[in-house]
Amino acid sequence: MFELRGLHAYYGKSHIVQGISLEVSAGEAVGLVGRNGVGKTTTLKAIIGLLRQTRGQILFDKREVSKLPTHRRAALGLGYVPEERAVFPDMSVEENIRIGALLQSGGDQQRCLDGAYALFPILRERREQLAGTLSGGQQKMLSLARGLALRPRLLLVDEPSEGLMPMFVAHVSEALAHAAESGNAILLVDASYELLRRVCARLYVMDRGLITGVYRPEEFASPDALAAAYLGAAAAAPAPAAEATRA
Amino acid sequence: MNEFILQALNGLVVGLSLALVASGLALMFGVLDIVNFAHGDFYMLGGYVLWWTLPKTHNFVVSVVLAGLVVGVGGLIMLLLLVRPLLDRALTSTVLATLGLSLILQQWATRTFGGDAKPVEAPLSAHVNIGSVQYPVYSLIIIVVSAAILAGAFFYLKYAKWGIWLRAVAQNRSMAAVLGVPVPRVYWLAFAASSALAGIGGSLLAPSSGVYPTVGNDVILNAFVVVVAGGMGNFMGAALIAVLLGEIESLGTITYGSISLSPVAVRLLAIAVVIVLLMVRSRRQSALARL
Numbered sequence: 123m124f125e126l127r128g129l130h131a132y133y134g135k136s137h138i139v140q141g142i143s144l145e146v147s148a149g150e151a152v153g154l155v156g157r158n159g160v161g162k163t164t165t166l167k168a169i170i171g172l173l174r175q176t177r178g179q180i181l182f183d184k185r186e187v188s189k190l191p192t193h194r195r196a197a198l199g200l201g202y203v204p205e206e207r208a209v210f211p212d213m214s215v216e217e218n219i220r221i222g223a224l225l226q227s228g229g230d231q232q233r234c235l236d237g238a239y240a241l242f243p244i245l246r247e248r249r250e251q252l253a254g255t256l257s258g259g260q261q262k263m264l265s266l267a268r269g270l271a272l273r274p275r276l277l278l279v280d281e282p283s284e285g286l287m288p289m290f291v292a293h294v295s296e297a298l299a300h301a302a303e304s305g306n307a308i309l310l311v312d313a314s315y316e317l318l319r320r321v322c323a324r325l326y327v328m329d330r331g332l333i334t335g336v337y338r339p340e341e342f343a344s345p346d347a348l349a350a351a352y353l354g355a356a357a358a359a360p361a362p363a364a365e366a367t368r369a
Numbered sequence: 370m371n372e373f374i375l376q377a378l379n380g381l382v383v384g385l386s387l388a389l390v391a392s393g394l395a396l397m398f399g400v401l402d403i404v405n406f407a408h409g410d411f412y413m414l415g416g417y418v419l420w421w422t423l424p425k426t427h428n429f430v431v432s433v434v435l436a437g438l439v440v441g442v443g444g445l446i447m448l449l450l451l452v453r454p455l456l457d458r459a460l461t462s463t464v465l466a467t468l469g470l471s472l473i474l475q476q477w478a479t480r481t482f483g484g485d486a487k488p489v490e491a492p493l494s495a496h497v498n499i500g501s502v503q504y505p506v507y508s509l510i511i512i513v514v515s516a517a518i519l520a521g522a523f524f525y526l527k528y529a530k531w532g533i534w535l536r537a538v539a540q541n542r543s544m545a546a547v548l549g550v551p552v553p554r555v556y557w558l559a560f561a562a563s564s565a566l567a568g569i570g571g572s573l574l575a576p577s578s579g580v581y582p583t584v585g586n587d588v589i590l591n592a593f594v595v596v597v598a599g600g601m602g603n604f605m606g607a608a609l610i611a612v613l614l615g616e617i618e619s620l621g622t623i624t625y626g627s628i629s630l631s632p633v634a635v636r637l638l639a640i641a642v643v644i645v646l647l648m649v650r651s652r653r654q655s656a657l658a659r660l
Contacts, residue, residue, distance in 0.1 A: 172543055196549035208544045210537055221537045222548035224530045272548070 123148040123307055124276050129178035131161070131168040138164040140331035141178065146276060151298065151308040153318045153339070156328035156352045162311045163205060165328075166278045169309075170202040171195050182276065197225070201274025205281040205311075207261035211254025215245050218253050218264055222272045238267035241297050242290075259286055270297055276307040283314040295320040315345035327352045371500035376619040378499070382508045384615020385515035386574050388608040390588055391595040392519060393566035395607040398596065399539040400559040402460065403452060406467040408592065409585025410474040411564045415440045415571025416580035417478065420487045429492035436572035437565040444564020445557060453556065478582040486579035511573055518569065519608050522562075526604060531558055598643040610646070614639050 124146040131139035139161040146152045154162050167173040169180055171192035180188040187195050196202075210218050216235065223234035239246035242263040248256065253264055262285050269277060279298065283291045291314060298321045302308050310321060318325060319339045327335045329352065342348040390412055397405045418436040419429075426432050451470055455462040493510065496503040526532040537545040538555045546552045571585070578584055595614060599606030621635030630638065 170547055172547070191553070192543070192546035193549050193551050196547055202547045204544075204547075208541065208547075210540045210544070212540060213533075213536060217533060217536075221533060221545065221550060224533065225549045268548070 123150075123183060124309075125179075125181040126165075126169070127179040127181065129165065129168060129180065130176060131164050131173055132175040133164070133173070134175075138331055139168065139176075142328070142331070142333045144326050144333060146307045146309055148275070148307055149302060149305045150323050151302040151310060151321045153322035153325040154309060154311045154328060155313065155318065155325055155348070160328045160352075161331045162328055163280055166202060166204075166280050166309070166311060169195075169278055170200055172202075196222075196274070199275030201269050201272055201277040203266055203269035203277065203279045203282065205284060207258060207265055207285075209253035209256070209261045209264050211252065213253060214250050215253055215256070215264055216249040219245075219268050219271060222268060234271040234273075237273075238264075238271035241267045241270060241293075259290065262286055263290065266294060266297075270301055273301070273304075273306055276309065277301065278309050278311075280311045281313070282310070283312055283317050291317060315342070315348050318348070371502045372623055373620070374499055375502050375504065376623050377616065378504060378508065378512070380616035380619030381512045381612065382577075382615070383619060384612035385512055385519070385608075386570055387588065387591055387595060387615060388519055388611035389515050389566050389570035389573075391592040391599070391607040391611050392522065392604050393563035393570075394589075394592050395596045395599065395604050396535075396559055396566075397563045399604065400535055401452075401456065401556060403456075403463045403467070404460070405448075405452075405563070406464065406589075407447075407470040407474060408467075408563070408567050409589025410471050410478075411440050411444050411567035411585070412571035412588050413478060413580070413582060413585035414443065414474065415568030416489070416575040416578075416584060417482060417487075418568065419572035419575050420489050420580045423489065433569060433572045437569040440568025440571070441561045441565030444567070445561040448560040448564070449557070452560075456556075475582045482580075482582070484582060486581040486584075488579050489575040491576035507576065514573065515570075518566070522566075523605060531555070535559060594640075594643055598646045610643075613642070617642060 126142060126144050128141045128143055129139055130137065130141050142165065144152070144154075154165065156162055164173060168176045171190065176188060178188070179186055182195070182198055182200060185198075187198065187200075190198075210221065213221075219235055219238045220231065223231040226234065239249075244260065245264055245267055248260070253261060256264065262282075266279075266282055269279065282294050282298070286294065295317045298308055298310065298317075302321065308321065310318070312318060319342075322339050325337045325339055326333050327337065335351065337351065342351065390408065394405060394408050397403050397408070415436040418439045419432045422432045422435050423429065426435070447470060451466050452463055455466055491505070491507040493506045495506045497506055497509070526536060534545065534550045534555050535558060537548075537550055538552055542552060545555075570588075571580075578587075591614065592611075595611045596607050599608070599610040617639045618635055621630050621638055622632070623629075
C-alpha cells in the first residue's frame with residue numbers, strides 16, 4: 123500500500139535522510155524509532171510533502187507521489203499529525219476539525235466531528251472556544267483527534283504521547299490501535315514503549331538517516347531493551363527480524 | 370444636531386467605501402503575506418470599467434457588477450502571472466512587482482483614456498430630508514451597498530467552506546495543505562476577491578470623485594493606514610478602522626461652540642488615533658481568523 127524506496131531528504135545542504143526504504147501495508151501500524159535528530163520527523167515531513175528537497179520514490183498505492191503538492195497527497199489519503207501543536211489558534215475547536223472534514227460530504231463531516239469528540243470528549247465541551255486558548259495538552263488532543271477523525275488511509279503520527287498526561291497516552295494508544303484495526307494504516311514516530319507495543323506490528327529503527335533494523339515490538343521485553351536498540355547498544359538488542367529487514 | 374447627523378452620514382460614506390478597498394488589501398496580506406501596491410489601481414480600473422460600460426448598459430447596477438467581475442478576473446490574472454511566482458521569495462520581491470504593476474496600470478490608463486478626470490453621473494439625483502438638511506439618496510445607497518458587501522464577506526469568511534479555508538490558509542498554510550485544503554486555489558480566490566472589492570469600491574465612488582489615472586493613489590494611502598491600524602491581515606479590523614477614520618474626518622469638520630479644527634488638524638487627529646490604536650492593541654498577523 124505504501125512504500126519508500128531509497129528516500130533522501132535535505133534541509134538546505136544538510137543531508138538528513140540518507141536513502142531509507144520501508145513499507146506499510148493496509149491496516150498495518152508501523153513504528154519508526156530512533157534517537158533525537160536521526161531523521162524521523164524529516165521522513166514524515168518528506169512523505170506528506172512539507173519538505174520538498176527529496177530524492178527517491180514515495181509510492182502510495184503504487185503511485186509515485188513525491189512530485190505532488192501536500193494537499194494532493196492529503197486528498198489521496200495521506201494524513202499527518204505533527205509533533206508540535208499544529209492547531210489554527212484563532213479558529214474555534216469545531217472549525218479546526220471542520221477544515222479537513224469540509225472536503226467530505228455532509229454526513230461524513232458530521233461523522234468526523236462526532237469521531238473527534240468521541241475520542242476526546244473535552245473537545246466537545248470546548249467546541250466554541252478558540253483553539254489557541256486551549257491548554258497545551260488540549261491542543262495536542264485536538265491535533266490528534268482531527269487527524270484520526272479524518273480517517274486517512276495512511277496516517278503519519280509524530281510523537282503523539284509527547285506532552286500528554288499518562289491517562290491520555292493510554293487513550294491515544296487505544297485510538298490508534300482501533301484505527302489500525304479498522305483498516306487505516308499508521309506510521310508512528312514515538313518513544314513510548316507502551317504505545318509502540320500496543321499499536322505497532324513492526325518497528326523500524328533509524329540512526330543517522332538510515333534504517334538500521336526492523337523488529338517486532340514483542341522482541342523487546344522492556345523499555346530499556348527498546349532504547350538499547352536505537353541508542354546503538356547492539357549487544358542489548360535482539361537480532362533484527364530477518365524477514366522484515368530491508369534497509 | 371442636523372450638522373452632526375449630516376457629517377456622521379458623510380463619515381459612513383467615506384468609511385465604508387474605504388473599508389471595501391482596505392478589506393481587500395487586508396485579505397491579500399492575511400492569506401498571502403503580500404502588500405499589494407497595485408490595489409489602488411484596481412480601484413481606478415473599477416471606475417474606468419463603470420465609466421466605459423455605463424453608456425452601453427444604461428444600467429448603473431449592471432455596470433458596477435461588471436466592474437467587480439472585470440477587475441476581479443483581471444486582478445486574478447495579473448497577480449497570478451506576476452505575484453504567484455514570487456510567493457516563496459523575499460517580501461521585497463512582491464512589493465517591487467506590485468509597485469511596478471501599479472506604475473504600468475497608471476501609464477496605460479493615461480495613454481488610453483487621457484489624464485483628465487472623467488465625470489460619472491450618479492444614478493440617482495434625488496435627495497431626502499434629514500432634519501432641515503437635504504441628503505443625496507445615492508450617498509445613502511453607497512452606505513447600504515458597502516455595508517451589505519462587507520457583511521456578506523464577513524459571513525462568507527465565517528461560515529462558507531472556502532471562507533473557512535481562506536482563514537485557515539491565513540493562519541497556517543502548511544497545516545491547511547496537510548488537511549487537504551487546495552492552497553493554490555485559495556490563493557486564486559484571495560487574488561480575485563481582493564481585486565473585485567477594489568473594483569466595486571472604485572465604481573461605486575466614481576460619481577463622487579470622477580475617474581482619472583491616479584484616483585487610486587488618494588484612496589490607497591488611507592487604505593494602507595487602515596490596514597496597519599486594523600491589524601495586517603485582519604479583514605473586519607480593517608473595515609471597522611476605516612469607518613472610525615471616516616467618522617473622525619467627517620465629524621472633525623464640525624464647529625463645536627467656539628472650537629473648530631482645520632482640515633490639517635482633523636487629519637492629524639485621525640493619525641493620532643491610529644498611533645494610539647497601534648500602541649494599545651496587540652496585533653496578530655493571522656487575524657483573518659479572528660472573525
